[in-house]
Amino acid sequence: MNRLKKKEEGSTPPERKNSGIPKLLDDTVTGTYEDVISIIEAKIELVKIELTDKISSVAAWVILGVILIIGAAYLLTTLALLTGELMGHPFLGYLLVSMLFFSCFAFFFKFRPLLLKNMIQKILLSVHDYTK
Numbered sequence: 001m002n003r004l005k006k007k008e009e010g011s012t013p014p015e016r017k018n019s020g021i022p023k024l025l026d027d028t029v030t031g032t033y034e035d036v037i038s039i040i041e042a043k044i045e046l047v048k049i050e051l052t053d054k055i056s057s058v059a060a061w062v063i064l065g066v067i068l069i070i071g072a073a074y075l076l077t078t079l080a081l082l083t084g085e086l087m088g089h090p091f092l093g094y095l096l097v098s099m100l101f102f103s104c105f106a107f108f109f110k111f112r113p114l115l116l117k118n119m120i121q122k123i124l125l126s127v128h129d130y131t132k
Contacts, residue, residue: 076097084093108116 080093080097081090082093083096084090087093087096
């Protein structure tokens with residue numbers, strides 16, 4: 001009789017505590033989800049750090065390249081002036097240095113177009129330690 005009274009008194013079934021296998025599954029799924037979110041956030045931060053490193057490396061190379069170009073321009077001007085002084089006319093020095101550059105351009109453009117490409121490719125591969 002007590003059983004009938006209990007059923008009649010409470011029309012809603014009593015709530016079960018989350019225990020056993022359902023609780024274990026819920027904890028596992030929740031923990032796995034949080035772990036995956038943490039891993040994704042860590043990967044994003046790692047990509048940000050690597051990207052910042054690459055950008056700073058490229059910026060440093062660009063600055064060094066500009067410094068090198070400016071230094072080369074002054075050196076070539078000095079060589080042109082020296083050659084012009086030795087030949088007696090300043091324009092002859094500039095003409096000689098210009099002809100040297102035009103002959104290099106013609107050599108790489110007309111006679112050996114793949115030579116420069118292959119040299120640059122080998123340099124870039126050696127920087128990254130790749131071998132062909």
